[in-house]
Amino acid sequence: MAAETASPLPSNTFPSQPTKITSIKTLAESPGLTSIPATYTFTPDLHGQVTSAPEGSIPVIDYSLLISGTPGQRSEIVHELGRACQDWGFFMVINHGVPQKLLSSILDGCKGFFDLEEEEKQEFKGNHVLDPIRSGTSFNVSVEKAFYWRDFLKVFVHPVFYSPTKPAGLRNIRKFGAGRSYIDKALDLERGKQIFIANLYPTCPQPELAMGMPPHSDHGLLTLLIQNGIGGLQIQHKGKWVNVGTHSNSFLVNTGDHLEILSNGRYKSVLHRAMVNSKGTRISIAMAHGPSLDSVVSPAPELLASSKGDEPAAYIGMKYKDYLELQQSNKLDGKSCLDRVRISAV
């Protein structure tokens, strides 16, 4: 037998300190990958009991009735919206009027971005939560010990529109974002901040060990989510994790932390997380709608002073910008950033 034949590392062995990984996509595409590095594994309790959403349980809002229904239909929908934000913190919007073709082209544009060469994506790296274009991996690798099976691209699209220069197809996000979504009109967010967030969750050989995004709640007022044909989102409802599945032609909308603060806790910003799978690469796009960066959000005074007597404020006021920095400077560790502004009951 020939001596000293260099034996290749088995494909599932990684150095304990992997060289700096700038995208999970590169790792996921390594030939022969059958297991994931220890730095990407989470304890199984994150994957605790999950129930699938019973058919029709997540509230469904028919947007066409909201804009062109009879006054009776409109007030019924507004009522349903309020109920959805209180009970679920999530709802599905159907008949939203945004052409499916446009949504598909935006998803394709995002795929095009993630498919760029690593060096090209690095041009858009960004370092700070307030950088208008920022691409990266996991959530915040500078504070994390274990990494998420996720790459992302975050772009500020309103009130000033930014877009990466590559790939060309990504410019379409302007049509989905700035000034075009129904929430602008509903909430008069003329100067509001909209952040376009594309998430890539590559196929994973050990999906039961990895996590795409850990439990977290979203900053801002409302977030709209669309995804390619692959599901993975779970939301917390009455203490259980509920699979959302995929719903073509609808937006999944959730109440953000700032609507919970503004409503003094009436509307819920619920925990949700993204799971990964071994069957295909998932792309989701979240369009976050927040107040302007300099607004101080606190419980609405009108809600606190009522005829029934004063209701104590349950949250401290904070500038939206400062809240973003606070969330970014901490780990997304399964808790809501809201805990940091909640005034604990005495």
Ligand code: OGA
């Ligand atoms: C987010 C988010 C979930 C998903 O981007 O805040 O929760 O399913 N995404 O990608």
Ligand code: NI
């Ligand atoms: Ni989220």
